[in-house]
Amino acid sequence: MKESTIMKIHYGTALASVGLVAVHILMRLTTGFADSLTYENVLANYRSVPYVIMLELILILLAVHGFNGLRVILLELKQGRVYEKAVSYGCVVAMIVLIGYGSRTIIMTNVGMV
Amino acid sequence: MTKDEHREGIKGMANPGRYGIERIAYLLMRLSGLGLLGYFIAHIYETSNILRGRMGWDDFLAMTQTTEGHIFLALVIGMCVFHTGNGIRIMLGHGGVGVGKPTRPDYPYDPASQNYRHKIGIYSSIVLAAVAMMYGMAVMFGE
Numbered sequence: 115m116k117e118s119t120i121m122k123i124h125y126g127t128a129l130a131s132v133g134l135v136a137v138h139i140l141m142r143l144t145t146g147f148a149d150s151l152t153y154e155n156v157l158a159n160y161r162s163v164p165y166v167i168m169l170e171l172i173l174i175l176l177a178v179h180g181f182n183g184l185r186v187i188l189l190e191l192k193q194g195r196v197y198e199k200a201v202s203y204g205c206v207v208a209m210i211v212l213i214g215y216g217s218r219t220i221i222m223t224n225v226g227m228v
Numbered sequence: 229m230t231k232d233e234h235r236e237g238i239k240g241m242a243n244p245g246r247y248g249i250e251r252i253a254y255l256l257m258r259l260s261g262l263g264l265l266g267y268f269i270a271h272i273y274e275t276s277n278i279l280r281g282r283m284g285w286d287d288f289l290a291m292t293q294t295t296e297g298h299i300f301l302a303l304v305i306g307m308c309v310f311h312t313g314n315g316i317r318i319m320l321g322h323g324g325v326g327v328g329k330p331t332r333p334d335y336p337y338d339p340a341s342q343n344y345r346h347k348i349g350i351y352s353s354i355v356l357a358a359v360a361m362m363y364g365m366a367v368m369f370g371e
Contacts, residue, residue, distance in 0.1 A: 153282045187261070215273075219278065
């Protein structure tokens with residue numbers, strides 16, 4: 115993929131994340147910070163389908179943005195054909211693993227496997 | 229960059245006092261990005277504790293609901309706000325907003341893009357981050 119396309123994805127995921135993370139944080143302030151983190155409240159959040167869709171979107175957007183950011187930092191430090199390929203593929207694999215692990219929590223809690 | 233500066237390696241490159249507020253913003257952007265990625269991974273692991281049931285969730289939550297945990301979270305808030313504010317400034321700069329008109333390069337070759345608009349953007353991001361950290365601490369310690 116062209117670097118210019120990757121940077122557009124980087125900026126797009128950043129802007130989308132800002133809006134969604136703001137909603138995610140505001141949800142913690144609706145019932146008081148400590149109360150919103152009680153087991154019942156968090157479970158109720160995970161059982162709400164619109165909220166779960168938002169969590170999944172945040173997970174994907176931030177994972178893409180975060181690991182692409184890490185890739186950019188690592189490529190700034192050192193260059194080379196093998197190194198650049200290793201960093202790029204490593205970041206993609208780490209991103210997929212993190213999305214998979216986070217999705218597992220979201221799906222299992224949403225369908226009542228807790 | 230002179231030959232002597234090259235000899236300093238990463239230490240020389242990372243010296244925030246040598247190249248003005250733009251270099252400090254560059255470093256803070258990368259440090260806050262790495263910090264936020266680390267927090268994001270930890271947060272995904274932390275929230276997965278809900279799968280361990282009420283006991284697992286309450287045990288893990290007790291670890292984070294401490295003075296140290298709140299200070300750490302305040303730092304995360306600061307990193308998040310600075311990264312967002314400075315990120316928007318960078319995006320606008322890449323889009324050609326606030327970088328000035330192209331002109332003939334004349335001595336002393338001041339870069340047109342490093343102007344007062346972008347400096348205000350950087351300082352504003354730092355101030356906003358500090359305010360958000362104070363608000364976050366007021367919410368967390370106020371309960």
